[in-house]
Amino acid sequence: MIETQELTRRYDKAAVVDAVSLQLPEQAFTAIIGANGAGKSTFLAMVSRLMPASAGRAFVDGLDVATTSGDVLARRLAILRQDSAVTARVTVRDLVAFGRYPHSRGRLTAEDRAQIEDALDFLELAPLADRFLDEISGGQRQRAFVAMVLAQDTDHLLLDEPLNNLDMRHAAGMMKLLRRAVDERGRTVVAVLHDINFASCYADHIVAMRDGRVIAEGPPEVIVTPSVLEAVYGIAMEVVSVRGYRSVHYYR
Amino acid sequence: MSSAAAVNAAGAALLALATASMLVGVGDLSTEILLASRIPRTLALLLAGAGLAVAGVLMQLVAQNRFVEPSTAGTAQSASLGMLAVTILAPDAPVVVKMLCAAIAALVGTLLFLRVLKAIPLRSTLTVPLVGIVLGGIIWAAATFLAYRYDLMQMLASWSTGDFSTVLRGRYEVLWIALALTIVAYVAADRFTIAGLGRDSAVGLGLDYRRVVGLALTIVALVTAATVVTVGTIPFLGLVAPNIVSLIVGDNLRRSLPLVAGLGAGLMLACDLLGRLVPYPFEIPVGTVMGVAGGGLFLYLLLRRDARLG
Numbered sequence A: 001m002i003e004t005q006e007l008t009r010r011y012d013k014a015a016v017v018d019a020v021s022l023q024l025p026e027q028a029f030t031a032i033i034g035a036n037g038a039g040k041s042t043f044l045a046m047v048s049r050l051m052p053a054s055a056g057r058a059f060v061d062g063l064d065v066a067t068t069s070g071d072v073l074a075r076r077l078a079i080l081r082q083d084s085a086v087t088a089r090v091t092v093r094d095l096v097a098f099g100r101y102p103h104s105r106g107r108l109t110a111e112d113r114a115q116i117e118d119a120l121d122f123l124e125l126a127p128l129a130d131r132f133l134d135e136i137s138g139g140q141r142q143r144a145f146v147a148m149v150l151a152q153d154t155d156h157l158l159l160d161e162p163l164n165n166l167d168m169r170h171a172a173g174m175m176k177l178l179r180r181a182v183d184e185r186g187r188t189v190v191a192v193l194h195d196i197n198f199a200s201c202y203a204d205h206i207v208a209m210r211d212g213r214v215i216a217e218g219p220p221e222v223i224v225t226p227s228v229l230e231a232v233y234g235i236a237m238e239v240v241s242v243r244g245y246r247s248v249h250y251y252r
Numbered sequence B: 001m002s003s004a005a006a007v008n009a010a011g012a013a014l015l016a017l018a019t020a021s022m023l024v025g026v027g028d029l030s031t032e033i034l035l036a037s038r039i040p041r042t043l044a045l046l047l048a049g050a051g052l053a054v055a056g057v058l059m060q061l062v063a064q065n066r067f068v069e070p071s072t073a074g075t076a077q078s079a080s081l082g083m084l085a086v087t088i089l090a091p092d093a094p095v096v097v098k099m100l101c102a103a104i105a106a107l108v109g110t111l112l113f114l115r116v117l118k119a120i121p122l123r124s125t126l127t128v129p130l131v132g133i134v135l136g137g138i139i140w141a142a143a144t145f146l147a148y149r150y151d152l153m154q155m156l157a158s159w160s161t162g163d164f165s166t167v168l169r170g171r172y173e174v175l176w177i178a179l180a181l182t183i184v185a186y187v188a189a190d191r192f193t194i195a196g197l198g199r200d201s202a203v204g205l206g207l208d209y210r211r212v213v214g215l216a217l218t219i220v221a222l223v224t225a226a227t228v229v230t231v232g233t234i235p236f237l238g239l240v241a242p243n244i245v246s247l248i249v250g251d252n253l254r255r256s257l258p259l260v261a262g263l264g265a266g267l268m269l270a271c272d273l274l275g276r277l278v279p280y281p282f283e284i285p286v287g288t289v290m291g292v293a294g295g296g297l298f299l300y301l302l303l304r305r306d307a308r309l310g
């Protein structure tokens, strides 16, 4: 269970996340949407204790992230950052293996190794497993980091723009994979998405942010409407229904 | 070549260098000379080389930059300053106490370096070592001023250029601490590699990032201080050895740390031998040889790396 109470982050005086109180649904796929600078990454970073809150609190399974020890949280919650640049030169398999660190502390069991190979297979990385991170493409690197997060095998997955750098095939594949994590393994997935149509087709719940506040939340039927989306993004949107899913047109 | 064969070959090369180091020198080879001077010198070279290379790689993981090492981050200069201060204030303190004071100064200097780095908003790969070199220069200037005032210029000079010609039994044993710390680094290798993935990834994986960084910097400070007080500053070694190993096997320390330590020891022995053989029967200090050879290698790696990583 992920819950926040008046969660706030200020720089100088300006609040970039402004007293956000949310209860995210368990074992469901939540998409966070909003314009650049709306505060999505900051919100996720505070919930995943990567950034301290200026005020308010965040809880994972009832544990206050500000006071719970890091390794306890690492077994309950995994986080993918928006840009995961690394200077260390490690192989894809090594990176994914580090996802097991919270459980194995560096001593990999057969079970750990199986999970690592599974995660590599899930993200179609097996042929690249022994390459160094600086020897693969941006999209492949993104998938390697997602594989690490999956290998962490936590109940909660927080992903900041998991579709970054992915082509259409891998973007759709990623969404299907996250959906399966929810449906087949009962995970709670929270992902920041810029592609509203993916959010509409795959999410159970959408949280819309603007200027550090949550201005709307609910299932896609409620959020993916011209009036809500225009309030979120400030441009005209046309919503059509295709095969039972709402699809948004805003290209010109 | 399989990796086991590579490790064996590297081990053999190291052994050959160490043997050569024990045989080369002015005067006949007697048991007494061997025990009092040649073996201590060779051991000191091995210990300092391995320790400095490991300190270099830890520094690079913490600063998230491939081009920093104790001599380009203010660490070595701070150690000299600390050593100078304790020499002035407590000239009769035992060498271990002096070394600990130097280590504390080295730690403070390194933290200052990281602090300054944090304050620089947009930093490129190259500004990081430049900041370190400038900071080191300032600290060194302060040390020079102090040494001048207290008439200790000669002592300061002996810490600034690494030289093993005066290593004798009874005068180098502090360096064993470098081996102990290398072993500590190996035990904590996974934690250090994860820290090298960046703060966010490390915290996300449940690591106590501050503690791991603190441990790494403590190791760096102690190794630097131990080498500075016994044999002086040796530039570039902590840069060259980790970068070469990284190109070949990457940065997973569980795998690379033994190679980093071995290569550091080997390069140190090789440079010292070169300095003893070329001007025979005279000697060029290893710090000078390393300054030229290591500096050249560093430039080469810099150009090569930068072309690739941008």
Ligand SMILES: Nc1ncnc2c1ncn2[C@@H]1O[C@H](COP(=O)(O)OP(=O)(O)OP(=O)(O)O)[C@@H](O)[C@H]1O
Pocket: A011, A016, A034, A035, A036, A037, A038, A039, A040, A041, A042, A043, A082
């Ligand atoms: N260090 C900082 N100092 C001041 N303001 C900052 C700082 N970091 C971020 N901000 C501001 O905080 C706001 C929220 O940033 P955040 O990264 O959370 O946005 P986001 O919704 O994730 O945007 P994007 O879609 O572009 O990723 C932005 O307006 C940004 O300019």
Ligand SMILES: [Mg+2]
Pocket: A040, A041, A042, A082, A160
């Ligand atoms: Mg963002």
